[in-house]
Amino acid sequence: MTTTTEPGPTAATAAGIEAVAEVARRLLPADGVISDHARLRTYECDGLAHYRVTPALVVMPEDTAQLAAVVRACAEHRVPYVARGSGTGLSGGALPHAEGVLVVTSRMRSITQMRPEDQRAVVDPGVINLDVTRAATPHGYYYAPDPSSQQICSIGGNVAENSGGAHCLKYGFTTNHVVGADFVTSDGDVVALGGDAPDTPGYDLLGAVVGSEGTLGVVTSTTVRLTRLPEEVRTILVGFATTDQAGAATSAIISAGIVPAAIEMMDALAIEAAEAATHCGYPEGAGAVLVIELDGASGEVEAEYAEVERFCAENGAFEQRLATDPTDRALIWKGRKSAFAAVGRISPDYIVQDGVIPRTALPEVLTAIAELSASSGVRVANVFHAGDGNLHPLVLFDDAVEGAGEAAEEVSGAILDLCIQHGGSITGEHGVGMDKAKYMPRMYTDEDLDTMQMVRCAFDPQNISNPGKVFPTPRLCGEVPGRHKGAHPLQDAGVAEVF
């Protein structure tokens, strides 16, 4: 299953890397530049551990100027670079390049401005997601996007992947909470994107950069929107006999115009794993649970709660438990948020899949996944953001068993096909990265992908900013624009393996 690329740079490129290392050694503290092979190995993967590549050099800049200088040196010597935050990504977006530099932002960890009066904070790229909320809470605010990894993942990584989380149903993704950023171009220039004004003139390049997975450049200092802490929060754990019932309850709630802060669903296998790992007190024998959270003004939450309770009961809920205090609430969430890791208790290996379907297709797709599982003998646990149809099937296998990894990969890919067939998407929030580049042509036409690659070429004509990610086939950016040949310049450009 594991793809490991060895060894490091060829002699031809070693000179360029050494030149970048020299620049880094001149500007950064000695321990901020790593070129020792054994230590480089510790950076060989991100959260998607089945791809492993040892980078040729690791640098840990302390500020935007140092980071930009390293990128400038990379550009001058045509050395690829990959930015990495906490390395928790699940699509291999921060997988190093064997002949390139890994730029680690873990030393850029200051919250430089906390401005609750206008609901903004300015943070360095290495700042941990949850630390923004911790800093804002005393002022009555928090940072809304909450990936499951929020205790460890970085804002820079969140921006690169446009990370979501359980509460994105109501509050939107990272892109809805980032209003400005300092951006290091592939030449090492620093430009300002976005800003405080509600609609900045010119192009919304910030929107294009958020979620571009480091392929357009590197975002450093980021201005984020803070969200006011709600007056009241109610968290409800609801048990159903089947996922169909839980899905129907979800549809009833959303169709009534209620937008809960979160509606999470877990199936029997996921419940079993979570219970074993966290003793979260999920209802025994449930075929599915929903974790529903309502937040807002007290009166509103109370009114919504009454409706939600009724919709759940009408759709067959056999147990509904309202969290009695913050500890109880935290325990309910612990079961859900540690579900991925908990699956390790019931299976030696597993793939975390990430796909999206229209919410109304939920019952049909879950049935199809169950059939896939039955016919292949591969177990699948389902954990997902039910409110917006973002599935996270966990495909279980044992790598020690011959062929098991391949069988799991096959089921995992077939689940994405199901998502596409139902009008959904190959990723909801984990990104394309290395892992899903091959699936992009199933979702997009050649013209769609060409349009994206045009933009990539504009930002990064040398293809050095996180190359090999997102796009299945890199393209040469050498076509001279301004010459019209009856088709788009990129359609004329030869397809080439750039590395």
Add this chain to the structure above:
Amino acid sequence: MTTTTEPGPTAATAAGIEAVAEVARRLLPADGVISDHARLRTYECDGLAHYRVTPALVVMPEDTAQLAAVVRACAEHRVPYVARGSGTGLSGGALPHAEGVLVVTSRMRSITQMRPEDQRAVVDPGVINLDVTRAATPHGYYYAPDPSSQQICSIGGNVAENSGGAHCLKYGFTTNHVVGADFVTSDGDVVALGGDAPDTPGYDLLGAVVGSEGTLGVVTSTTVRLTRLPEEVRTILVGFATTDQAGAATSAIISAGIVPAAIEMMDALAIEAAEAATHCGYPEGAGAVLVIELDGASGEVEAEYAEVERFCAENGAFEQRLATDPTDRALIWKGRKSAFAAVGRISPDYIVQDGVIPRTALPEVLTAIAELSASSGVRVANVFHAGDGNLHPLVLFDDAVEGAGEAAEEVSGAILDLCIQHGGSITGEHGVGMDKAKYMPRMYTDEDLDTMQMVRCAFDPQNISNPGKVFPTPRLCGEVPGRHKGAHPLQDAGVAEVF
């Protein structure tokens, strides 16, 4: 004041335009292609009437295929084209090109899908903004972005300009309500941007295209998000002695965490004009009024209303009037929404300015505008979205008086400088267009503008899609990417007057 460009195309370019006309005549109904000079003249300006340019050709396609074919012909013959919806824009974004084709979308007016069950509608670019709401209302939904021109402006124009409106304080701009679009590239290809999934993989090019003012290509069929009609709406008209008091009340409301659907402010001169034109019953002798609208669940609206009333009273409100019924509510809004036109009652000519400041800078900036007005003798009426600091000063003058237009232009420009000095922006919602391109360097560095132009070159290497708008200085897109010279490719490229 009025800048008129005459005559039409030179002989050298006439052949290209004739070739485009031939393609259009072959594909479109006879009355969909206009080349008669007198009739072309009727398209010489948009809502910013002091720039006038007669286009060389007008085409009115009936569907995306026809529109794409016309653009393809333009690309082949290197003929500039400008897309135009209803022509209500206030920054000259749809000003024609004297040697180019004006592509008018007024025959593309179908709402092709109305899907309240998943809160989406799919509409043609020529569909009138308010017609989307009219079609959605029977299903319990509406389309939230509401420019003052919503009875006549088109969705295509809204998308091009990322239009706002009074209710954008709570609901966001057009970009927050467009989830997918068919996009005609500058080569005449049709690509799909965005989609129904909450976070589509790859770059968010839809975000970059919304608000790009037609310089990247033309959006045709658009998928918009529908918003559920609120359970209750309360509209309150509040009279103050001064704009300072009204500003303080606004700050108190927002700081308390209340997000009204709208908070609009008008000063004495604007009130006088609106009252004369619409008899809207605004409080007599007021130095400022606020129109505050609360919407949402009944209990929530009631609780917020009590607080808003208190904040207004505490900050000196001498009259507060709650709309008693829909007719009364409409009358209050009529005063505000017709304010621009109403100013015509008290001044033969006026400039509608559009700028943004941080809300907290409101009192200071209004004082500075009053000083500008006093020292120059140019009257300024202020109408604005107070909640998000989006100012619309109306600079009054009489074009019959020698030098009055120039004096007004000077005051109008000085107001934008005030906005920038206070950390704001040169446009809140009217766009850059032709009118404000010259101000872009006051807001952005050369590197910032180069980054935007890179993207422009990627989408439109021939510079034929609405050329001359947004950017103060067009740049050649001829630099071969992939060759690094120590600075960004665009910084090496020669600056050239393209037309």
